[in-house]
Amino acid sequence: MNLQDSCIIRHFNHFCRLSDDDKKLLLRLEESPGHVKAGSVLWQEEDPASEFCTLSRGWAYSYRNLGDGSRQILEIYLPGDIIGLREFAFSQRLAGVAMIDDGVICHFPHRRLLDIFNQSTTLTAILFAISSRQQALLTERLVNLARRTAHQKLAHFIYEMYLRLLQTGALSDGDFRLPLSQEQLADTLGLSAVHVSRTFSAFREQGLVLRERHHVTLPDPEALARVAEFDDCYLNDSVRPIFFDGTEAAMRMSNAHSGDEGPVPK
Amino acid sequence: MNLQDSCIIRHFNHFCRLSDDDKKLLLRLEESPGHVKAGSVLWQEEDPASEFCTLSRGWAYSYRNLGDGSRQILEIYLPGDIIGLREFAFSQRLAGVAMIDDGVICHFPHRRLLDIFNQSTTLTAILFAISSRQQALLTERLVNLARRTAHQKLAHFIYEMYLRLLQTGALSDGDFRLPLSQEQLADTLGLSAVHVSRTFSAFREQGLVLRERHHVTLPDPEALARVAEFDDCYLNDSVRPIFFDGTEAAMRMSNAHSGDEGPVPK
DNA sequence: CGCGGTCTTGACGACACTCAAGATGTGTGG
DNA sequence: CCACACATCTTGAGTGTCGTCAAGACCGCG
Known part of the structure; x- marks a missing residue:
């Protein structure tokens, strides 16, 4: 597989230009990209959790079923998103995931995340940033549900x-x-x-x-x-390209808030 | 300061027994523990984001103010919790944080998180697990708000x-x-x-x-x-003590779901 | 052509909000 | 120690948003 064909590498490149070593590391973590049909379920609540997925094509969503037969959709995944980060600390799935469209996903097993932690600070920081952004989306949806x-x-x-x-x-x-x-x-x-x-x-x-x-x-x-009453700050900041590059990221993070102008006109 | 007095070390010990090196690393990241009064605001929405806090004593909460004058409380922090992980990828705060009680908090600057990523895989994994657990709490609150x-x-x-x-x-x-x-x-x-x-x-x-x-x-x-209709799986799994210990954590993570018994009586 | 899923529209009802007045408790200053 | 102000909580009455139930329209598909 060509380095540029990897859906993970494309996604991580949104945050930062990667070294070739980092790209190879990512590629080694990737297993069995495959097609999935619209409506198919990647996993259900309480299934054992042993891998993440990257969504390469198509839309997906995560959901929880409730006692009374209703269900709640938690998040919508678009191409490039990582699915299943939520359960890193858990042995079971906390939510099901299903495809909206026909699509393509790439699997990589949970335990290999530790390889990343071991071998690349840059990739670790990007993963943290991605998780952080997902949490921001979730928070905004929570406010939306509670108060509007x-x-x-x-x-x-x-x-x-x-x-x-x-x-x-x-x-x-x-x-x-x-x-x-x-x-x-x-x-x-x-x-x-x-x-x-x-x-x-x-x-x-x-x-x-x-x-x-x-x-x-x-x-x-x-x-x-x-x-x-949309406030877009929860979407703007986190995808700024070339956000991390080794130790210099620290400096950028602590003073990047001066002179911002978002892409969306006020 | 004695190693056992650190509120961060106490918190991380919930997940895993730490090596002395890890403890020293954590301790170096800790700055200016201090008392804060009930009702005081640690930071507000859109403040520059440059540090995390560990809550050592007292309760706190994060919140968002809305256009119509109402507000939404996002999460309640108890002693031992880490505050501000949400904004790792952001240069601004996405939510305010205020104290409920009188309390004690420890600050540590954003950029030093990268030191952890560089120097300790164990601590990195624990941080990821903590973030993962906070996301689980948030998700459950979202379902609670939307559907009940x-x-x-x-x-x-x-x-x-x-x-x-x-x-x-x-x-x-x-x-x-x-x-x-x-x-x-x-x-x-x-x-x-x-x-x-x-x-x-x-x-x-x-x-x-x-x-x-x-x-x-x-x-x-x-x-x-x-x-x-409480389902406690989102609270049980993640705080299992001695969850990570270097590379062996990988094995435990991928098969920990066999023969579980949670700490909470059914 | 007929079936099933999706969407539309109406009637009715319930849960929770607002407004308002009063009760209770707490802290402050005289 | 009392008086007062202020926050918090309680309870009632009236209203509105949104859910449920139901019937029918629309559309794609076999």
Whole structure:
């Protein structure tokens, strides 16, 4: 496999230019990339946890099933994301993971993470940063669920997806594929599917969001951000390219907050 | 300072017996332990992020303020917890942190984390595990906020606190200090303070929870767990003592799920 | 063509919010 | 030691957002 074909290496390169040694180390950790079908379950809650995955193509989500038959979707994974970091300290899965689309994933076993810790400080720091960013996404979703109205929840979610897709460069205008059903959106936002439908209807009448099957257009993304009271600092900072490079990262981290301007106009 | 007086070392010892070298490394990272008053703010959202803290005595919480004047409490920190790991990849704070009690905290600067990555695989793995556990707590709170009734939310929160206090060994029966006001509980659970009061009244009549000022008694903790539909796997696994010891940790991690028995009675 | 999944729309109801007034407890200063 | 102010908590009444139930429309697929 060519070094540039690795989905892990591509993902890590978002944070920092890697040395060839680091690239080789990453590549050795990678096993059995494979195709998975839409709807297939990578693992379920309480399965033994022994590996991570990198999502190379397609969308996925993690979820928890509840006693009353409902479920909660915890996070949406896009191409390039690492899945399963959550369970590093656990022997069991805390959440299930399923594919939304057809896709491609790469597996690498839990225990080999220690090889990384042993051999590359740079990669260790990047892993920590990735975990840190995932936690930031989770925190923002928590606030969204706890404190906002149905309109704000949906607006916030759609705008977050819009920004994340912008960052991966897969997008230029307010027009993109959103392969989630309304029921999946409801499970993500702690709403009923019926109410998601109503909210979309309201957005359509206001010209905020137009949804057609699995496609979404945002005539005025900024208006949507205002409805959601969106604050994008939890998405901006962490993906700054070339964030770490050995010991100099320390200096950058402690004074990088001067003179910021985010990619999104206020 | 004696090695055993360090609050960081005590905390890390929960996971693994440390070598003297590791202990010295930790100790060098520790700076300026100090007293802080109840209600004081360690930092606010969007402050520059340049250090972590370990909470040695007292309780603390992290929070986000929202546009409409309300706020959301994200997590409750107990003695021994590390504060601020969330912002490792960020140059700004994503959430404020304030003290609930009078307490004692130890600071250590962000950049020195890289020293740990460089010098000790064991400590790196423990830090990852701690971050992983915090993410598990956050995830559970998210499910709690999204999908449960007010009764379940409050029951779940109280029972989680009960288990966490049990784990720190600060507790033997269902009788403990809970220094949060009803308004703080409301901000944690996404409810109004009024409704928290009503819910406590209901619990009192049912004999589930007796709350008196900042003190709580649980006549029947298991009954409370049933009301909350509490599943404790997110708390059990990660604090297993002597979880990592160098390379052998790898083996333990990949097969630790056979024949488990948690520390908490079923 | 008929079936099943997804979405839409309506009617009704419940859980939790807001507003408001009063009770209780606590700390401060006279 | 009392008086007062202030925070916290309690309880009631009225309202609204969102869930549930249900029927029907739309669409892709076999």
